[in-house]
Amino acid sequence: MKNYKIIEVKESIFKQNDQDANLLRKKLKDQHTFLLNLMASPGAGKTTTLIQILSILKSKLKIGVMEADIDSDVDAKKILENTGIDSIQLHTGGMCHLTAHMTEQGIDALDDHYDFLVLENVGNLVCPAEFDTGSHLNAAILSVPEGDDKPLKYPLMFQVCDLVIINKIDVAPYFDFDFAKAKENILMRNPNAKIFCISAKTGEGCQELANYLLSIID
């Protein structure tokens, strides 16, 4: 009985969110703005990856970044200091994910026209996958130290992402991470997923990832 109640509540939240997300996606498309929703575990390297990729893309696109966090503003500051790109911090006030409504509030706060908007979601492989933010592309980062089995344990995350970035390949020699197995597990969840292997620390693979993003934004 208790579980049933929770599920009912969640369903009504999802329905409202899906409507909000579809409206936001269409509105952004009409304005020629591409929205990327970037998700990952805590510490997988979301912000460092963004710094690398956006540094490459900023001469070609007008970019804005929204950094979501439960608390703290370290990420938005890091983006601004390292790239000079407009960035705002969204505090979720304890919430474990972003909704389309919260995303729209962030876009309104940025208050300018952008070709490319990036939403760095809360560090969490579970809840953010359940809420459509209105983005045109969902991407997940899987870092080598986390292990190649994560798509088995967090199925929805890898199901909803059409882009998966395997990060921290520079430390691969020190971990039991099987790249072939990781790719197999990712593709089992989403056969259409594009997979890139990078090191956001050394920059390896980042140019290819930036080229890919540019090709789908244009």
Place this chain on the structure above:
Amino acid sequence: MKNYKIIEVKESIFKQNDQDANLLRKKLKDQHTFLLNLMASPGAGKTTTLIQILSILKSKLKIGVMEADIDSDVDAKKILENTGIDSIQLHTGGMCHLTAHMTEQGIDALDDHYDFLVLENVGNLVCPAEFDTGSHLNAAILSVPEGDDKPLKYPLMFQVCDLVIINKIDVAPYFDFDFAKAKENILMRNPNAKIFCISAKTGEGCQELANYLLSIID
């Protein structure tokens, strides 16, 4: 208005859960069973840490393990194969955390008397911290590759944990992880937190951690 609705729902779930948790905690205490709730990010090394610690403790205590996951049963199998300890897998069916009610269902399914029960929560630094499982001790693992700033970004997790295990110290030379800073950030959230540094891979520090657990269970 939308956010207000969600918060109201969450409050009523929390209230019911707090009551369930207090009842479960008392019931277990009366049965001389100590319940540990172990939380961490995906891939921080929860299962490997348990294998090390429980292998040390199993000659002294009757132990049962509950492995929570969205999907898959790799963890319960791993515990059983590596330690021979009773373990069951709890599928949360998409839920991002465990409640006291779900924990009690797991304990009922184990269906025996244990001195020490371990609940490995869903890999997530956000939601599990919000739900009291009825445990006598909350513990978090912070792994070196995740970074020393995690207590700044996930305040509640480090606030509710009286034991914090810094894992994967064997790969510390390959990451920019400041141990003094990490400890400072942990203690800022909970000045009473006990902190242990270990490598679940090499076993370093695991005996000290096991000794500590034994001292508080007895």
